[in-house]
Amino acid sequence: MPGLTLEDVARQAGVSRSTVSRVINDHPNVREDVRKRVQDVIQTTGYHPNAAARTLASQRSWMIGLVLPRSVSSFFTDPYFPRLTQGIAQACNQYNYTLGLFLVSTKEDEEEIFLRVSRKSLLDGILVQSGHTGDELIDRLVNSNIPLVIAGRPSQPKNTSYIDVDNVNAAFSAVSHLVRLGYRRIGTITGPANNTAGIDRKEGYLRALTERGRSVDPSLIVEGDFTEEGGYYAFQTMKAACPDAIFAASDAMAIGAMRAIHEAGLRIPDDVAIVGFDDLPTVKLAEPPLTTVRQPVYQFGFQAVEILIDLIENGIEPPRRVMMATELVIRDSCGASRRK
Amino acid sequence: MPGLTLEDVARQAGVSRSTVSRVINDHPNVREDVRKRVQDVIQTTGYHPNAAARTLASQRSWMIGLVLPRSVSSFFTDPYFPRLTQGIAQACNQYNYTLGLFLVSTKEDEEEIFLRVSRKSLLDGILVQSGHTGDELIDRLVNSNIPLVIAGRPSQPKNTSYIDVDNVNAAFSAVSHLVRLGYRRIGTITGPANNTAGIDRKEGYLRALTERGRSVDPSLIVEGDFTEEGGYYAFQTMKAACPDAIFAASDAMAIGAMRAIHEAGLRIPDDVAIVGFDDLPTVKLAEPPLTTVRQPVYQFGFQAVEILIDLIENGIEPPRRVMMATELVIRDSCGASRRK
DNA sequence: GTGAAAGCGCTAACAG
DNA sequence: CTGTTAGCGCTTTCAC
Numbered sequence: 001m002p003g004l005t006l007e008d009v010a011r012q013a014g015v016s017r018s019t020v021s022r023v024i025n026d027h028p029n030v031r032e033d034v035r036k037r038v039q040d041v042i043q044t045t046g047y048h049p050n051a052a053a054r055t056l057a058s059q060r061s062w063m064i065g066l067v068l069p070r071s072v073s074s075f076f077t078d079p080y081f082p083r084l085t086q087g088i089a090q091a092c093n094q095y096n097y098t099l100g101l102f103l104v105s106t107k108e109d110e111e112e113i114f115l116r117v118s119r120k121s122l123l124d125g126i127l128v129q130s131g132h133t134g135d136e137l138i139d140r141l142v143n144s145n146i147p148l149v150i151a152g153r154p155s156q157p158k159n160t161s162y163i164d165v166d167n168v169n170a171a172f173s174a175v176s177h178l179v180r181l182g183y184r185r186i187g188t189i190t191g192p193a194n195n196t197a198g199i200d201r202k203e204g205y206l207r208a209l210t211e212r213g214r215s216v217d218p219s220l221i222v223e224g225d226f227t228e229e230g231g232y233y234a235f236q237t238m239k240a241a242c243p244d245a246i247f248a249a250s251d252a253m254a255i256g257a258m259r260a261i262h263e264a265g266l267r268i269p270d271d272v273a274i275v276g277f278d279d280l281p282t283v284k285l286a287e288p289p290l291t292t293v294r295q296p297v298y299q300f301g302f303q304a305v306e307i308l309i310d311l312i313e314n315g316i317e318p319p320r321r322v323m324m325a326t327e328l329v330i331r332d333s334c335g336a337s338r339r340k
Numbered sequence: 341m342p343g344l345t346l347e348d349v350a351r352q353a354g355v356s357r358s359t360v361s362r363v364i365n366d367h368p369n370v371r372e373d374v375r376k377r378v379q380d381v382i383q384t385t386g387y388h389p390n391a392a393a394r395t396l397a398s399q400r401s402w403m404i405g406l407v408l409p410r411s412v413s414s415f416f417t418d419p420y421f422p423r424l425t426q427g428i429a430q431a432c433n434q435y436n437y438t439l440g441l442f443l444v445s446t447k448e449d450e451e452e453i454f455l456r457v458s459r460k461s462l463l464d465g466i467l468v469q470s471g472h473t474g475d476e477l478i479d480r481l482v483n484s485n486i487p488l489v490i491a492g493r494p495s496q497p498k499n500t501s502y503i504d505v506d507n508v509n510a511a512f513s514a515v516s517h518l519v520r521l522g523y524r525r526i527g528t529i530t531g532p533a534n535n536t537a538g539i540d541r542k543e544g545y546l547r548a549l550t551e552r553g554r555s556v557d558p559s560l561i562v563e564g565d566f567t568e569e570g571g572y573y574a575f576q577t578m579k580a581a582c583p584d585a586i587f588a589a590s591d592a593m594a595i596g597a598m599r600a601i602h603e604a605g606l607r608i609p610d611d612v613a614i615v616g617f618d619d620l621p622t623v624k625l626a627e628p629p630l631t632t633v634r635q636p637v638y639q640f641g642f643q644a645v646e647i648l649i650d651l652i653e654n655g656i657e658p659p660r661r662v663m664m665a666t667e668l669v670i671r672d673s674c675g676a677s678r679r680k
Numbered sequence: 681g682t683g684a685a686a687g688c689g690c691t692a693a694c695a696g
Numbered sequence: 697c698t699g700t701t702a703g704c705g706c707t708t709t710c711a712c
Contacts, residue, residue, distance in 0.1 A: 005705055016683045021707060029681055050461040052401065053705030055392035056688045066441075076423055077621060082416045089443035093452060098462070101406075101441045103429035112433060121390040121689085122438070228622060259625070281417060282568055285599070345689055356699045361691060369697055393689030396704045461705085 004047045013041040024049060055121070064092065064308055065100040065123045069138060070110060071131030074226060075103065078252070079280055080297060084151070087301025088127065095309055097124070110137055118144040125308045130154050130162070132194045147311035149320075151304050153196045161311060163304045163322040167197050170293045170326040171204025171247065174275045177291075177328060178245045179212050181335060183273060187220035187243035189234040189253050198226070201249040201277065217241065224253045231256025239264060243272060245334070251276040251283050251292055258286065258333070269335030279329055289331035296324055344387045353381040364389060395461070404432065404648055405440040405463045409478060410450060411471030414566060415443065418592070419620055420637060424491070427641025428467065435649055437464070450477055458484040465648045470494050470502070472534045487651035489660075491644050493536045501651060503644045503662040507537050510633045510666040511544025511587065514615045517631075517668060518585045519552050521675055523613060527560035527583035529574040529593050538566070541589040541617065557581065564593045571596025579604060583612060585674070591616040591623050591632055598626065598673070609675030619669055629671035636664055 010020045022030050023038040055061045068075050075081050092099040102113045130152035142160055150162035178186050188205045191198020209216055219241040224230035231253030248254035254276030261272050279294035307320050330336050350360045362370050363378040395401045408415050415421050432439040442453045470492035490502035518526050528545045531538020549556055559581040564570040571593030588594035594616030601612050619634035647660050670676050
């Protein structure tokens with residue numbers, strides 16, 4: 001099977017290179033019996049086209065890149081990424097694309113990787129995870145006009161294609177849920193101020209309070225960083241403001257906050273109710289089980305690839321934009337079961 | 341910058357294609373001023389070689405693949421993988437390789453991916469994570485004689501190259517530590533029986549007891565699955581055997597076991613001491629902070645790539661084998677501080 | 681429906 | 697030290 005070429009297959013099947021190529025690429029104009037014959041030879045010889053040659057001749061690499069900018073440092077801690085990656089990888093398999101992974105760690109990486117991914121000869125398209133607002137790499141990628149899909153709403157959408165979960169509505173319904181349960185002092189532990197997901201979730205929080213005629217108390221809004229430790233300290237800060245319920249913008253922060261709540265000698269949900277965001281596998285084992293917002297992470301990754309392929313095959317205009325719905329998973333930490 | 345070729349650069353610099361090629365590939369035989377001139381043109385034009393053409397002509401793709409077999413289902417839950425991936429990605433950046441990610445989810449994926457990665461035209465080499473014993477994909481990869489490095493000792497090493505952490509010694513010192521602290525009934529929650537890391541850690545456990553003249557009580561050995569839930573149920577099973585210390589083969593299981601221990605109304609480490617394995621970021625926040633074995637995951641990934649590149653450049657014989665040392669991180673859950 | 685022929689953009693002898 | 701010349705293995709007009 002090594003060094004086997006189109007030419008070899010053609011010879012053995014008694015046809016020309018072109019015909020074999022047509023068979024491989026499912027072109028219509030091949031007589032049925034000829035096609036059959038060629039396919040047999042391919043089968044028995046175990047022939048497989050040379051990827052580089054194919055790319056060179058067709059100007060299509062059938063490879064897409066997943067780029068994780070430096071600002072996405074949470075890659076190593078957030079269980080979100082493995083799940084996202086799985087969705088992406090599965091979609092690539094299904095559509096016969098190869099997935100390249102570009103993890104930017106340093107400033108030099110950034111330069112090097114930008115050069116590598118932006119020359120059209122390696123990748124047909126790029127999927128990039130949005131990170132902080134004002135990530136320079138994303139801007140450069142956007143301007144390189146290679147097909148590009150941003151995972152997560154970018155800070156300035158321009159005419160880019162992106163996919164995101166509807167963070168505003170997700171937070172809105174989570175907080176509305178707390179309002180309906182009768183809590184009066186609902187606080188929030190937000191994500192980092194420069195993170196669009198964090199911003200949108202805070203927006204949903206504010207909207208839920210405002211639309212239901214509640215006033216907003218700034219001392220009940222504490223900035224976190226999406227980590228467990230961040231959540232822990234955030235509650236310690238918020239404690240003085242006496243929240244009776246908290247919407248944490250990530251499960252990790254919710255878990256950290258719960259630890260702080262327990263250490264303060266308070267009960268969940270009786271003294272402080274809490275709702276998280278993500279539905280990590282472990283939070284249903286928390287004490288008490290955590291009410292949280294479930295994101296369709298796998299489908300998110302899968303669909304991101306589908307959009308990218310659409311861009312590759314049908315052109316990048318107009319920009320495609322997709323918002324995915326989330327689901328509120330009600331467990332015990334919000335106190336819903338107790339109040340019934 | 342689009343469609344710029346070697347030819348264009350050559351013309352602008354007033355030299356031949358070959359000379360430009362030499363400059364790009366750092367060949368020695370180019371006069372210094374000529375090299376300078378060519379480099380200037382490359383700079384100003386933003387020229388970048390076409391990856392496919394290069395691969396086709398040189399038979400080197402400068403791309404390696406990371407393959408995660410179906411049996412490595414823990415990819416989505418185990419924080420180990422993001423860290424591993426980071427090490428791998430960084431090494432790829434440093435050595436100028438592109439990283440392809442091949443995540444096998446289904447049986448069809450497996451066939452499709454095997455075909456794709458095993459034809460030499462796409463990848464220069466493969467890094468595969470070892471999963472269960474008897475993983476068919478790994479066997480096929482081994483036989484495809486493309487440069488291959490297995491991450492984790494394979495079940496039957498044959499003449500393969502692999503890298504692993506020294507699980508036996510790691511477990512040995514963890515359990516020895518417990519022995520030295522005076523515990524009499526030291527149990528273990530193992531990994532899955534078909535997982536080499538799990539097997540080796542159990543082996544280290546047995547060795548530590550035996551070499552120190554302790555008898556082995558089978559009722560103190562319970563099989564887990566590396567998950568938190570698994571650890572939880574494992575302790576419930578082991579409880580009847582009255583362990584006074586436990587070596588859990590993963591932190592996740594240790595955390596689960598700790599939950600079960602607390603629920604049983606027992607104190608850690610006073611009633612039951614516990615030691616984990618991995619040093620996940622969260623376990624230092626556990627109650628009490630977990631004593632555990634730290635693996636050099638990042639370096640592990642990095643070095644795996646270095647070995648693979650060695651294989652690619654210097655031939656796959658003889659097989660390279662590397663064992664990495666671990667470190668016991670002593671916190672409170674083992675009771676060391678208390679006993680002093 | 682099929683084949684011939686011209687590249688795709690680069691590397692690597694081989695001359696000189 | 698530099699240029700000429702073949703390819704690398706495939707796709708894709710363009711004839712037939």
